[in-house]
Amino acid sequence: MKEFELIKRLIPGLATNKETVVGAGDDCAVLDVGIAEKLLLFKTDAVVEGVHFTRDAGWTRVGRKALSRALSDIAAMAGEPISALVTLGLPSGFDFKNVEEIYQGIHERAALFDVSISGGETVRSTQGLFISISIIGWAPRSRLLLRKNMRRADALFVTGELGGSLTGKHLDFIARIEEAKWLAEHFEIHALMDVSDGLAGDLQRLMEASGLGIELLAEAIPVSKEAKIAARRGGPSALQRALSDGEDFELLFTVSASKAVELLDAWKERFPGLKLSCIGKVVAEKGIRILSKKRGPVELDCDGYDHFQ
Numbered sequence: 001m002k003e004f005e006l007i008k009r010l011i012p013g014l015a016t017n018k019e020t021v022v023g024a025g026d027d028c029a030v031l032d033v034g035i036a037e038k039l040l041l042f043k044t045d046a047v048v049e050g051v052h053f054t055r056d057a058g059w060t061r062v063g064r065k066a067l068s069r070a071l072s073d074i075a076a077m078a079g080e081p082i083s084a085l086v087t088l089g090l091p092s093g094f095d096f097k098n099v100e101e102i103y104q105g106i107h108e109r110a111a112l113f114d115v116s117i118s119g120g121e122t123v124r125s126t127q128g129l130f131i132s133i134s135i136i137g138w139a140p141r142s143r144l145l146l147r148k149n150m151r152r153a154d155a156l157f158v159t160g161e162l163g164g165s166l167t168g169k170h171l172d173f174i175a176r177i178e179e180a181k182w183l184a185e186h187f188e189i190h191a192l193m194d195v196s197d198g199l200a201g202d203l204q205r206l207m208e209a210s211g212l213g214i215e216l217l218a219e220a221i222p223v224s225k226e227a228k229i230a231a232r233r234g235g236p237s238a239l240q241r242a243l244s245d246g247e248d249f250e251l252l253f254t255v256s257a258s259k260a261v262e263l264l265d266a267w268k269e270r271f272p273g274l275k276l277s278c279i280g281k282v283v284a285e286k287g288i289r290i291l292s293k294k295r296g297p298v299e300l301d302c303d304g305y306d307h308f309q
Contacts, residue, residue: 063105164226
């Protein structure tokens, strides 16, 4: 069974209550805690040794990544992070000086966004090290951005470049908190998420949530230099890597096509060092099709990262 098949089977049986505005299935849970202008965002994420990092990565970088993954989900709701809890699972014989390095990385990322590390839990792990982060944040009640709100004929955008993250980006990225808040404040963004499981896999999540389809333009997808170098060495093409490598942690969003040019111009002025690409459009017919100059539309034949495959 694939990871998202399991999630879809579990979601219908999850307990909920009247405070739950959005439960499982989006980047964060959304809770109504009775504050007039704000909703509470709630998210948990984990990094596991041998899956998300190896010991030669450097423990400070591992700590940065652990918190940054959770921060990226807050960014995916255009939210403002507030506070996090850290659960640390340590294998026998782990050097406690390295624990201090992990927390140094966590605190470095927390300081960027004025996030409080408010406590947590430390346990023994019988296998490798793991770090689980639970984080809360605020989202304006007036502009809650959900995957399901993607609209037919929207333009589809992605920030940055995709693919090849294992060369270092997956450890060193900074969550797009500032960029997401700017987008939500200046444009009517319809749907927003972060690219964590690969563009192909995350587009599937948008499609399933909205009931709509997506048409991509192959030449418009921003492929990273690292993906191109890896492709020249053999294996998947650079485009396939951009579609399926995962852990890019860029923003993927839709906006009315009539606002596309205005958005691109404003973005270049506000974030001159960060690429923004219009990579396709939303269509009525379900499915993800990719067009290129060499051939007509074909069904996308690759998927994103899956923990169980």
